[in-house]
Amino acid sequence: MGTQPSVHLIWLLYYVMISSCLSPCTSESFGFVRLKDVKLICESDLVLLTPSASKSLECARECKRRADCTAFMFTPLSGVSQSTATKGKLGMCSWCPAFSIVNVSYTAGDPQLETWRNILGYLVHPPENTDLEIPGALSVGRYLAINGRVPDPPPDRIRVTLYPNSRLHTRVPDIALRIMPRFQHRGHTNTLVVTCRIEYVFRETVFPEGVFPFSAGQNFEIAVLATPSGFSVYIEGIFMTAVNDSAFMVGDVRFINVEKAEFSMISF
Numbered sequence: 231m232g233t234q235p236s237v238h239l240i241w242l243l244y245y246v247m248i249s250s251c252l253s254p255c256t257s258e259s260f261g262f263v264r265l266k267d268v269k270l271i272c273e274s275d276l277v278l279l280t281p282s283a284s285k286s287l288e289c290a291r292e293c294k295r296r297a298d299c300t301a302f303m304f305t306p307l308s309g310v311s312q313s314t315a316t317k318g319k320l321g322m323c324s325w326c327p328a329f330s331i332v333n334v335s336y337t338a339g340d341p342q343l344e345t346w347r348n349i350l351g352y353l354v355h356p357p358e359n360t361d362l363e364i365p366g367a368l369s370v371g372r373y374l375a376i377n378g379r380v381p382d383p384p385p386d387r388i389r390v391t392l393y394p395n396s397r398l399h400t401r402v403p404d405i406a407l408r409i410m411p412r413f414q415h416r417g418h419t420n421t422l423v424v425t426c427r428i429e430y431v432f433r434e435t436v437f438p439e440g441v442f443p444f445s446a447g448q449n450f451e452i453a454v455l456a457t458p459s460g461f462s463v464y465i466e467g468i469f470m471t472a473v474n475d476s477a478f479m480v481g482d483v484r485f486i487n488v489e490k491a492e493f494s495m496i497s498f
């Protein structure tokens with residue numbers, strides 16, 4: 231709980247620009263970052279991205295050339311002397327196409343294996359309670375990491391909502407996904423609710439008492455992976471649920487709105 235973003239910024243083309251802009255700030259980006267302890271689970275076998283040992287930069291370039299490459303795995307070669315002076319170690323890079331990424335694992339595994347993800351953009355401390363355009367699309371195989379902070383004292387509820395593109399045209403818009411921690415109020419216990427709304431009808435998952443990884447004044451991390459069967463929700467690196475009724479909106483998610491909590495977001 232209260233973890234910092236588990237994102238390791240190794241190289242990132244527009245990082246300087248991003249860190250120098252005043253908040254609130256939105257940015258599109260075209261770099262790759264190495265994710266620490268976040269592994270992608272592919273349904274299909276991994277295949278080599280480049281035929282021979284390469285540097286991660288070359289793997290990134292190759293990944294960018296393929297429309298369905300959102301990430302790659304890099305295994306540094308062992309047994310060869312890796313000179314740090316040559317800038318970038320050699321390794322084998324492998325990948326699976328975006329549609330076969332089915333899950334995310336946050337448990338530390340092979341410390342050698344690196345996962346590199348293509349960053350689509352950032353929102354750095356944007357305004358709350360505002361529909362904000364998500365940099366890039368949350369299409370299949372893409373992932374959002376939202377890092378926020380629960381106010382102290384806590385509000386009655388925090389709402390993190392992803393809207394499809396149709397948000398613009400409807401008075402009661404469909405909701406692709408909403409993650410809503412409700413804090414103790416009017417005698418109720420803390421409750422986590424995950425929901426979507428399709429044509430005015432909510433489909434809710436209400437978590438049992440005790441499943442509530444939020445507390446006043448603490449940081450939180452919510453991540454969402456889009457897969458062909460819907461949206462998988464992770465809180466503090468733990469898989470919570472998959473929302474599949476709104477699976478048809480995968481690829482059309484365009485806006486995020488966070489109510490009652492300050493936050494930043496990275497879109498991969």
Ligand SMILES: *[C@@H]1O[C@H](CO)[C@@H](O)[C@H](O)[C@H]1NC(C)=O
Pocket residue numbers: 332333334335462469472
């Ligand atoms: C994702 O992996 C977790 C374990 O890490 C598992 O509990 C969960 O069921 C998986 N989710 C899906 C949608 O496969």
Ligand SMILES: *[C@@H]1O[C@H](CO)[C@@H](O)[C@H](O)[C@H]1NC(C)=O
Pocket residue numbers: 459474475
């Ligand atoms: C959606 O999830 C429910 C329960 O987890 C499952 O019974 C159903 O088959 C899933 N539907 C699809 C289209 O994946």
